[in-house]
Amino acid sequence: MDINKEWSYKEFIMREDNISHAPYGPEFDFYVSVKSGDIDKVMKLCEDAFTDKVGLGQLSDNPLRNIRYHFIITVAMVARYCIEGGMEHEAAYRLSDFYIQQADQCTAMDQISRLHSIMTIDYTKRMKALKMNKIFSKPIVKCIDYIYKNLNTRITVAMLAAYIELHPSYLSKLFKNETGITISMYIQKRKIETAQNMLKYSDYSPAQIASILAFPTQSYFIEVFKKHVGMTPKKYQERCFRETEISRENRKT
Template sequence: MNIKKELAFQEFVRRESNLVRAPYTPEQEFYSVIKSGSTAKVKELCQESLLSKKGLGTLSVNSLQNIKYHFAITAAMVARYCMEGGMELSTAYGLSDFYILKADGCTKPEDVAALHPVMCLDYAKRMKNLRKNKITSRHISACIDYILDNLHTRITIETLASLVDLNPSYLSRLFKKEAGMTVSRYIQDKKIETAQNMLIYSDYTPSEISSVLAFPNQSYFTEIFHKKTGMTPLKYRNFNFRNTEMGGKG
């Protein structure tokens, strides 16, 4: 594989959100990044003030009321995406209500805009913590961080054991007890989740994705992908593309 291209693929995987670019809508990327728990990417995307955001419609001739309406819409969308990602309904709606009330009390458009990144980061941090749900030991937490940062490599239990200075057999038992699955299953699941995002949010081929995620070969990647999603990689991409197109026309 071309070295430059492989490095580009690896950079895609290393990004915590796994969402380098979205060919459909910037809004979809934004909400998906929050849902993924990528606080670094959320900070980057929130550098543009809500006041200067392109494409905002006029919902009120009053500038303060207009930005409040857009803030409320954002809060509702973020809550929905985070619930899809596993956040409890009561938590998602509770946060949405809290921030909408905070925005409603603002007296200047700039104050509402300043609240926007605070809300988005709050949701993102909570979604990030959900990834480690029920993970209490620092050893397993360190392993999970390593796995998520190195999905582009072949990760073994020996590598992880060396990382946290534990016996491989003991680490295997501890990981399964705390994560609820074996190390290999966890790694496989995260690689497939990343592949799903790459199929939706990039134009990389299944063969390229298989290579950058360090699967032994494309056939094995397709087999595992089908087992988890019920579709081949190409069918998964086409299915999600059609759904997005239909959603955009609604």
């Protein structure tokens, strides 16, 4: 195992900055974890009380009202991320309305903190079920979980087959039948999705990302990225940077 590549990938997922408001990296990581249905990670993130979150802005002089406002913002963001991830629009917003109404009835900050955990885990479980609704066998569920947790390594069919304890040929056929695509294509798609997030929300260069996500060469990473996204990683990063700058300028005016 390349410990530097392992750390670089984990650093992107867990990085935090010492600034006055909550750092964007971990906040983005939180919403993406809910969207992807990562139950284990979300439950770990919810171990810390919502009221203890560092960097919450002051939206009200009243502490209870302040934390309630932040809860409402979080619910709205979670709903939008889940819609982006495939949750039905009305279902996502009906659920957010329900939790906002529950928060409105809370009379103590610790009640809102507990409600935050319940709400977050509820959305996450629904997203996981949504992603698994076309997958019926336990081997494929285990296979996909393994892929998500090891995107920073080189994953082969043989490795997955050994992990699932199935013959490689049988696993390949089963995976294609249940997901509609090959194992190799699925791994590619998930890695490119992660690469897009890293190009958009981190300072890593395309070369660093190619190494972190265990692509054999930078040129192969560029080739695969262009096939899936329609442009090179560098052009994608430049476009995201321009869009961010335009958005900042619009907020100033």
